[in-house]
Amino acid sequence: MEQQEEENGKCNICYCVCCKKIFPQRILLQIMLVFCTTIMYSHRVCISMAIVHMTNWVDNSTIEVVCTRSKVNTSVKFEINDIQFDWDESIQSYILLSFYIGYVIGNTFIGFLIDKFGGRWCLFIGSLMSSVMTLIVPLLAYNMHWAVLCVSRAIAGLGQTPLTACTSSLISRWFLEDKKSGAVTVVLTTYTLGVIIGNVASGFIMEWTKTWCFVFYFFGTIGVIWNVIFFFYGYSYPQVHPHITQKELKLLEVIPKPAEMKIPLWRILSDVSVWMFFIGFMGSDFTLYLIITNMPKYFVSVLGLDTSLTGAVLMGPPVAGVLGGIVFGFTSNWIIKKKYMKKLTFRMICSVIGLPISSACLLVMVYTRCHVVMACVLVCLSMF
Template sequence: MFSTWKICCARIPQRWVLTIMGCFGMMNVYTMRICLSLAITEMVATTEPSNNANSHESCPSANFTSSNITNSGSEGGTYQWDEYTQGIILSSFYWGYLITSVPGGMLADKFGGKHTLGLGVLLTSVLSLLTPLVVDHFEATGLIVLRFLMGVSQGSTVPAISVLIAQWAPPQERSKIVTVAASGMEVGCVLGTVLSGFIIRYSSMGWPMVFYVYGGLGILWFLGWLLLCYSKPDVHPFITEAERKYLHEMTIEHTHKKTGPTPWRQILTSAPVWALIAGEMGFSWGFYMVLTDLPKYMNDVLKFSIQANGLLTSLPFAVIWLDGIASSWLADWLIEAGKMSRTNVRKVCTVSGSLVPAIFVVAASYAECDRVMAVAFFTVGVGFMGSFYPGIMVNPLDLSPNYSGTLTAIVNGSGALAGILAPYAVGVLTPNQTLLEWRVVFWITTAILVATSSIYGVWADGEVQYWNDAEFVSNHRRKESCSIEIEQRGVRNDDLSSHKHDR
């Protein structure tokens, strides 16, 4: 039976098995991350806006006769958490995420990505299952601590995926493989919003059920991951010799079994790395603002019902997924056909993925209470962020396949800062949940996207950096050491000659 299973698995390229499983892994990670953004609208007691509110302050509640999808439809929960407290709850995840991002990347570089990613998803799943119990006993404080621990568990997941892809993806397939694996984020966002809305609406248990469903799915994925996926082609029991040889030939130039000490000085003084960090922070601000706070905008300002909220909030993420897949195939074709350099492809994808959302997000705020137009602007604008995947998402692998885990962790960790600040800023800037308050948030988002994409457009690079080669760095350090020693000897000899001359 095992031999039959092995023959069946060997017929499928194992790099694509790993890619699809990685996609499902990221899907689980993001469903567990995003479901709170929708669930919290049902956990918190609703406060009705003032009857004096005009169209510039708050949208009127749609009545049942005029619309079947927009209504207040829910009495809300029982927890008395103000906007500031909700902002702290939603941002607490990213404090933990920030702490473990770089250590997780270094662990993935050293020990491989399989167990680093698997354990991250498993721990998050267990914590997801515990969420209703913790909230019931400890309310906001317990939820903040638990979300922090979930962030700690997930900090290593994206670096681990990067390390795996560095070992499994030939350069000419890199954009496609990275995008397919990373698209699990968008699939998770779609499921985490659409499915959550229906689970909360139709489950007798209400909002706790979403945490049980996603936690259970995460544990099932972990069992499949242990069986099907491995850190490197050399140790995979199901891979064909032809695929193993092909991957070895395609990746050997820039990947080595022994990478040597991490070249921290070279990494931290590299202009392309800092351009990548800037691009990631801009993308993360826009993405996390939508990820964590768009459900609140749909609920508190546009007054959508919980099931409509889940469905409509998922639309931008569905478009991100489609745009990411299409732009990644186009990016690989442009590079392989010699139509555009790898550097220019990364720049065009990232800059376009910033400027289009920057325009449409602000436009959505001026649509005011026109729900159809607001949703259309959000969907089109945020959807264009999909081109970030063949842009900044794959760029760490371009710069350094050998240290891709560490580099991705640095970049991803900087993005986590945006994940901390965006929900917190929304909580501070929108205490009354009015249209004018949210317009300020959207203008800030636009300014950040424009500024960070400009930095990336000037200084980004798509080629392997010299410090990717451990031997080159070691020789460079040795030469520097020798030069310093020679200079010191020259100084001492000059001093000795001068002393003899004086005598």
Template sequence: MVLRGWRLVLNRVIFIPQRYVLGIMGLFALANSFTMRVCLSMTITQMVTKTAPSEHIIGEVCPDYDQETNVTKDITPYNSSSVFVVRERYDWDEATQGLLLSAFYYGYVITHLPGGILAEKFGGKWTLGLGLLVTSVATALTPLAVYLGGAVGLFIIRVIEGLGEGTVTPAFVLLLARWVPASERSRFGAMIFGGAQVGNIFGPYLSGLIMADGGDWHNVFYFFGGLGVIWFLFWTVLCYSTPNIHPFISDEEKKFLNDSISASGLHKKLNPVPFKALLRSKALWALMLAAVGHDWGYFTMITDLPKYFSDVLKFNIKETGLMSALPYVAMYICSFTFASICDYCIHKKWHTIGTGRKIYTTISATIPAIFMMLASYSGCDRIAAVAYFIVSMAFMGGFYSVKINPMDIAPNYAGTCSAFSNGLAAVSGIITPYLVGLLTPDQSIHQWRIAFWLIFGVLIGTNLIYVIWGSGEPEWWDDVDKYGYPPDWKHGPLKKRREDFEKKVVYPKHDHSPIAAD
């Protein structure tokens, strides 16, 4: 009775459409998940012992403009107003640091596909919520893991964080497919997935403030892990897997969503995932490779850009936090701009959904690739380098109009398709930090330039593949009852329905479309 009374009160008080409540909570979820993901990129600059560059460095090495100030802060545990805790610094080389920065993605990749399948079976609410709760608790336990196990302990706890967070994107894509009409998808995609940029903005910036002037890096993990637990408590009360089970959604909104959303999973139980058709889909493979290209550049930036600002351009920790946040401010703003333009053009029928996805894939790949290269050739010019990185990440925001492409090609199996695309792309997060560590042992500009040329090639190549084979139309295997089998399908039926047996359906040798027997 008490629960019912609360539901009646909420139904009267909450006048905001519930899909927007979901969108706002999704924004906070992605924001907090990315602060927990990227905070190590900042803290590791204060966790490791700084070594002098070797004499055989090839290429430019920038002067340390704040050398005297930095030395004073490193060795002075006490001043007139504060007492600082002096933590042990670890002797981890660049390759080890790269491995630790990539550890998160080992777990992140593993749970993508199970996360998508679980979301389709049990709903996105608990799959996503419990996953982020695991990440939040593991983040808060990170200092303890480092104390007990050093680099090995840090690697293990980061893998656990990734295991929890791997469910987030597949579950959210499925939730959007259940909650958001096609004409609003780009905006909601930008709203929710743009939360990643909020995390990328506040993660480095707040971490820099917490650690400035001798602050303890332990507090960074306690702070962001605690925020994740608080978010989970609100999520359990306010958000639900579909409009039809939401206890205080308005009747008008529920009717609108049921009438305008095409995913049949909203109205009936889905059949098992058609893996043999899904894995033969050119549109899905094109999306997966486009996501690999985007994440190759994106993950290099979120994991290694703080190190570039700190170790190459020699910003101090407070400046590094601010400089690392600025590119994501631009990316966040531009993601909404691009998404609104894309939705408007689709609504006006100026171009199709597929054409829009290809336009913004190209924008988010080619322009960032060019400006990353310009940044690498700007040498020790701090202002130019930061400006080029800001422009690069701003245009990378166009990819959020493409990230929702699984809802276009497979609204019923959007969770699984998103798991494939985002999961394969996340392999970049395993490769790039370790590879950058190997390519930049001395943190010289010349060594970093090689890493940026590699990003350039991956972005341009994967974009061309998507432009050729990408699609914005539903694939036939998403709803065989509606679309039937294509003429060239030679791999047997995707499912055997009870009514097929009742009608004695037979499948001809060369045509696998079901037909009734005479």
């Protein structure tokens, strides 16, 4: 059938979508992973923007430190037509925190599941969980206790656990050795796009529709659509893909199959370098997730910006993070190439210096009071 289509020069819609004529299947997989990363991170941040308008609770004990609109010179706050809930700051914190409880729990066993069932199914099921849990947030908020909403957010976090691991697994099976690192980098750095779209789109959707519900309907629906596409065109291995050409399959046959081995769990847990990596990674992720989770609420509730402007302002930190990675990446390569410093020494210095500086920027930001520009600069520096 394939040969007949090629001989006749035909290219119907399904044939082109399968990308036999347009893209190699490995490139199509990479594109789908880019969209998946973008969508998953938008699921993380959209509730941080929406929760400001989901609640009508005001802490009178701290109202004197909240900036008024006249101080920051922003537009008049728009009215939300949806029901708002009497959730105090503690309840709001539990709702935002619960996502990461599921995320941490899932990371303890996701690697075993990927090895057993393959990256395709783990990513499909995980992203579907995240999409559905995002889609039903309004339903749970209206009809259930807030604790049920916390559980749903924890399930969404559990569903997003496979993202990084599945990306690495799928790329390792679909890309040649000299292309793997670049392919993984392209996919995982698009979290920046997800954070930007999640913040900006959430603000404009709420301002345009005058309802917070459509934020979750919008991002949840996009996630479900992605799952449908990935179900038909995403595969764990080139050998089982029904649409791959013989030419591409022959090219990818040189990729060695992963060897089955017993995981030395005790040796891993008792290795000091593993724990040092864990501590460093935890510090880096803590800053990132603190910013993408709490900054929308801080800029709206404390600094007094309207939601759409907050979404635009919060484009800065993730972009600064990417620029910082590029600058320090080229700098480190130059220093190591010139042999001014050993690779391990330079990386240790960057980790030791970078995290305290990032934390100091966030700490100083608290004392900027109503100075919006200074707060924006400091939060961007903390990500840089």
